[in-house]
Amino acid sequence: MSDTLTQQPVGEASGSARGELDILDQLMKPEVQKSLTELVEHLPKLAEMVTIMTKAYDIAQTVATDKVLINDFAGGLSEFVKPITDKAKGIASAAVEAGDRAQSEQTSIGLFGLLRMLKDPQVQKTLRFAQAFLDVQAERQKQR
Template sequence: MSETLTQEPAAVPAVARDLDILDQLMKPEVQKALTELVDNLPKLAEMVSQLIKAYDIAQSLATDRVLIEDLKGGFEEFVKPIGEKAKGLAAAAVEASDRAQNDTSTIGLFGILKMLKDPQVQKTLRFAQAFLDVLSDRQKQR
C-alpha cells in the first residue's frame, strides 16, 4: 500500500501534463505552426546541418593553438612598426613643441629665406603643393 501512495503523486502530474499537451495540440494556431514545421522539415534539416558544419569549423579554429599563435604573431608584426612610427612622430611633435615654446626670437624675412633652403622645408612645401594640386583636380572633376 505504501508503494501505491508513492506512485500516485508521480502519476498525477504526468497525466495532468499529458492533458495539458493535448489541450495545446488542439489549438488551431498550434496545429498551423506544426503543419508549417512539418512542411519545412527538409529545409530546416539542411540549415541545421550547415550550422553544425560551421560550428565544427569554428570550434576547431578556436581551439587550434598553432593557428591562434600564428594569427597573434602576424598581428603583432603588422601593428608593431605602426606603433613604433607613431611613438616616434609623437615624440618629435612634443620635442618640437617644447623647442617652439622656449624660442622667443622673431623670424624675419631673411630668416624665412634661410629656412627655405632647408631640405625638410622644401620637402614639406612640395607635399603641400602636391596636396593642393590633387584637391584642385578633384574639385574640377565634380
C-alpha cells in the same frame, strides 16, 4: 478521463497532467496546427541548415582552441603591427621634441628667416605635400 485528472492530489502528478492538458489544448488550435504543418514541410531544409551550422561551429571551435594556430596568428599580426607602432612612436617622439624646442625658443621669425626656411628641403617637402593634399581635397569637393 477528466474525472481521474481532477481527482489526483495536488503535487507533481497533477502539475504534469495539467501541463499535458495545456499542450493538448495548444495542439488543438488551428494556428498551431498550421505552424506545425509548415514546420514539417520545411524539415529537410532545417536539417540541412543545422548540419551546415554544426560543421561551421566545429570548425570555429577547432580554430578557437588550436594553440599553434593562435600563436602563429598572433605572431603574424605582431610582425605586421610592429613597424607601424614603431613609426608612430617615432613621429610622436619627434612631435614632442619639436614642441619642446618651439616652447624654449623665444626669437621671432622675420621675413628673411622665412626666406631661409623656404630653402630647407624638409620645408619644401612639407609645402609640396600640403599643396597636393589641398588639390586632392578641392577635386573631391568638385565631385560631390
